[in-house]
Each structure stands twice: as structure tokens, then as C-alpha cells.
Amino acid sequence: MDICLQHESNPPFAYALEQKAVRLIVKVLRPGSVRQIRVHYGDKYETSYTDVLIMQWAGRGVHFDYFVADVRVPTRRLKYAFEVTAEDEASHWFGEMGWARDLSEAVPFYIPYICPRDVFTVPEWVDQAVAYQIFPERFANGNPCITPEGACDWYDSPTPTSIHGGDLAGIRQRLDYLQDLGINLIYLTPIFRAGSNHKYDTTDYFEIDPQFGTKDDLRGLVADAHDRGIRVVLDAVFNHCGYFFRPFQDAIRHGRQSRYWHWFFIEGDEIDTETVNYETFATKLRYMPKLNLAHPEVERYMLTVAEYWLSECDIDGWRLDVANEIDHVFWRKFRETVKRAKPDALIIGEVWHNSLPWLQGDQFDGVMNYPLRECILDLLVRGRLSTAEFAERVTDWQFAYPAQAQRSMFNLLGSHDTERIRTMAGGMVAPVVQAMALLMTVPGIPMLYYGDEIGMEGGADPLCRGGMMWEDEGRDKDLLAIVKRLIAIRTTEPALAGGLMMVERAEPGLLRYVREGQAGERIWVQLATPDHPDARIPDGADILFAEQTKPYVAQTEDASAFSGGCTMVVWKI
DSSP: OOOEEEOOSSTTTEEEEETTEEEEEEEEETTOOEEEEEEEEEOTTSSSOOEEEEOEEEEEOSSEEEEEEEEEOTTSOEEEEEEEEETTSOEEEEETTEEESSGGGSOOEEEOOOOGGGSOOOOGGGGGOOEEEEOGGGTOOSOGGGSOTTOOOTTSOOOTTOOOOOOHHHHHHTHHHHHHHTOOEEEEOOOEEESSSSOOSEEEEEEEOTTTOOHHHHHHHHHHHHHTTOEEEEEEOOSBOOTTOHHHHHHHHHGGGSTTGGGBOBOSSSOOTTTTOBOBSTTTOTTSBBBOTTSHHHHHHHHHHHHHHHHHHOOOEEEETTGGGSOHHHHHHHHHHHHHHOTTOEEEEOOSSOOGGGOSSSSOSEEEEHHHHHHHHHHHTSOOOOHHHHHHHHHHHHTSSOHHHHHTOEEESOOTTSOOHHHHTTTOSHHHHHHHHHHTTSSSEEEEETTGGGTOOOOSTTGGGOOOOOSGGGSOHHHHHHHHHHHHHHHHOGGGSSSOEEEEEEETTEEEEEEEOTTSOEEEEEEEOTTOTTOOOOTTOEEEEEEEEOOOOOSSSSOOTTTTOEEEEEEEO
């Protein structure tokens, strides 16, 4: 028998969808050939299996095929084993100890009991969410009276230290623009008191930076946003603080005698800011000392911060900076604190790599989905992936985490830490439109970086942080109109709310996938070269979106998948 299966009775292979339902996933290593997989299951206390379910083939990854079954568990207790039918119609049995000669010899997998508090839950509203990231210092100036002296002109090229004058009042005044765009979730990078323009060097976690306004300004912004059906998520920087954070200054002055000495990771008996004998964010960034979240006082302080802004200003969640460098114990307590204060608050971690340890229901709801960004750019901009390779990688990504986490991922094409998508595309709009079509139709929360919807350009930090273009002559109105249409589809079509993404065709010049909603609704998404013979749309299909991009010159030696022109269609039947 030449079949290799992979399954474990824990995430991401097995997990509760709700209190009486479990999702099971089996990976089959290719080239092993499997015709069908059936799961035999029942209550763990029963002597035999009482039910059987055929697993659904759900996609082809780089090395594995995926099979999925959602199993009802009325008693919350489950034992199960797999019957694998090979191409020769022979049945093989697979359990926790591997292959067996028959079902009676297969050692069962067990989910002993679905404890209600162990079920991974995320806010219901994530399924219709479209997020918009704002770098507050660069979005809009609504109160020139608080703009710091020496600020540059709004559209000057940004530098690491330039001040342009954006503030909370400016964001509040532009809420109508965001509402018209279709945005219903705003993510603000840090707004607490800090010394830099980016505010990732917090000096006071309980005050708004006066450059941005006051607590009343934040309350007003959140209230007005809520009136428009828009939620607001803030950025929390708990991994490190700013140089002028009072506890760090106390440690500088008093050395080991400081009550805050153990809030930080310091070598020696006093702080040396020249040699930087203390841990920092990244490598010896003296103005960003790393915090010791395992210290009870630091832990208590930051948990108080998390709860304070939820209750004080009614914010709707947190995005967590450098989340993968803080211990899991703290994040579990953080989740308990946040969800107790506001049960439908959203928690998003900044993790640039595989994030399964944080996405099992006890820490984050989702993360910044940079791996998906890389797949989209490699397909449409860099020319590193074929459509088949893209489909395989996205399928692997889809099954890397529990479904609840996939629903809550911040899917992005760019952020304040990356080049803008239009710049990466060499200024051409075609690959941007193609990327937007993918962004708005794959599982997760699509997140726009401010200005990308109007074609703003900018290289790596700090050039990606330019002042938002509000002048008509600098805005790509055609791109804006396309993005608005895509957002409208994303927020109104049930098939795009949760559910799996199934790739139907992935070959040169053609990518087609289908999304299926909770009640069986389906939407198809297709990108195809204009002359592809199999790019036909079914008769009677309800066309939701259709757009054609012209050929363009690829920015790499290898032409990207649709640089020869692309017809994008979204439809339902």
C-alpha cells in the first residue's frame, strides 16, 4: 500500500467548530492515490461506531491533498477512525496508532469532551468586516492648532522623523469617506503618548499623544464611527516601551535600587545607553527597551491598559505589535481580560510567519496575514509563482489554522511596514486591480492600507507613510471605483462570509475558485487571460463583478501570471 496519511486529534487537524460539532482534516501525501475517505465515529463510551460520513476532498496543497468532514457530536464525546479507499477499491483502516487490518483493530482517535470554554469563538461580525489601516500622523489634519511646530508640508516626502500633522480630528472628519468606501472596521496604529512620529515608542499608555488630540477626541471618533456602523481597533505596543517611559527613566536614575529594575532585561548594575546593555526591540534600539511581561507588576500594568481603553473609549479590540516575542501565558491572560470587558472585541496579533501556537482559541482571534500577501505578490507582481503553485500554497495556508482563525485574519497587500502595492507593481494599475480582486474574495478580513484604494505609491518605510492624497488630481478614481465595487460584494454576499475556498482550476492563464457560505450559497471567482478556451461563464450566471486589465510589462525577469492581460469575473448561480 502506497498511501501516507497525516492526522492528529488536535488543531489544525481536529477542533471544535461549536459545542456539538467538530471539524476533522486528513492530509494525504501525494503521489499516494485515494478514491475516498470515510470517517467512522461515535460516542467514546459506546462499544462500536454508530455513524459514518464521507469526507469531502477540499483541495491540493504543495505536497498533500486535503479531506474535510464536519461531524456532529451530540454527546460532546467523540471517538473515530478512518476508512481509506484506494484506487483499486481496497479499504484500509487508519487510527491513532497508524494502519490496521480492519476497523476493530484501528486504535481510535479521541476528542474526550468538548468543554464549552475550550471552543474557539471569534466575534460574529468578522464575517462581514472590511478593515482599513490608518497611520494617524499621515491620514488627515483636522485640528491645525495642535500640529507641532516645524511640521512639514502635508505632501512632502516622508522621512524617519518628519511630522505632517495628522490627528484624530482629521480621521473623524473623514469618516464619511470611509463609510462611502464601504469600510466597517478601522485599525489605527499607535496613538498613545510617544516621542516619535510612528508612536511605537510609548511613554504613557494611559494618555493620547497631544499631537493627535485628547481622550475626548478619541471618544468622539469612536462614537461617530459606531453611528456609521464602523468599529475601531487600536494598536498595543506591549513588547517594548519608549525611552522616556517613566519606569525606564527611574531605572536609569536609580540602577538596581529602582523598583522598576526588573521591568526590563538589563545586564550589569546600571543602564548604559551608549553600549545598550539591555534588551530592546530589534537589535540595540536604545529608545525602545524591551519589557519583562513575566514580571507580575508589568503584567498587571499592561492588562489594566488593555481593559482601560475598552471601557474608557468603547474601542472594539486590539492589534498587538511584535506579538510573537511575548510569552503565551501573558496572551492567555490578555484574552481573558479583553473578552471579559467586551466579549465581541477583536484581537489581532502581529506575526509574520506560521501562527498556529497563538491561534487555538486561547490567545488571538487572528493575525496579520503576511504569508498570504507574499503569495498574492509572487503570483501577480513578482512572477515567482504559477497559478497552480499559488493555488497549492493558498490551500496549505487555508488548512494551517482552525476555521475560526481563518475568518479573523487581517488579509493585506501592504502596511506601514512594507512597500505599497502600486509601487511594487511599478506604478501599473493592472496587477493592483487583480490583487484587490483576490484580497476581497478569499477567506478572512480584507484590510486596505490607507491610500492604496486610490493608487498611492511609496517604497519601504518611511516612504510608504506619505500624507493621504486628498487632491482629486492625485487620486486614481477608476481604481477607487473598482475597489468600492469589490468591497460591496464582500460585505453583502453570504458566500464570502466564512466557509472554505475551493480551487476548481489552476493552470497557465486560468485561476478559478469557489467560496461557499454557511447555508450553501456559492460564489465563483475567476482570473483568466482573454483568450483562454476554458474561461467560459455558465449560462444564466448572475455576474457580480467583471473587469478586464490590459497587458503590462512585468517587473521581474519572469512574467507574472496575468501580465498578458486578465479578465476578472465574480459570479453566482
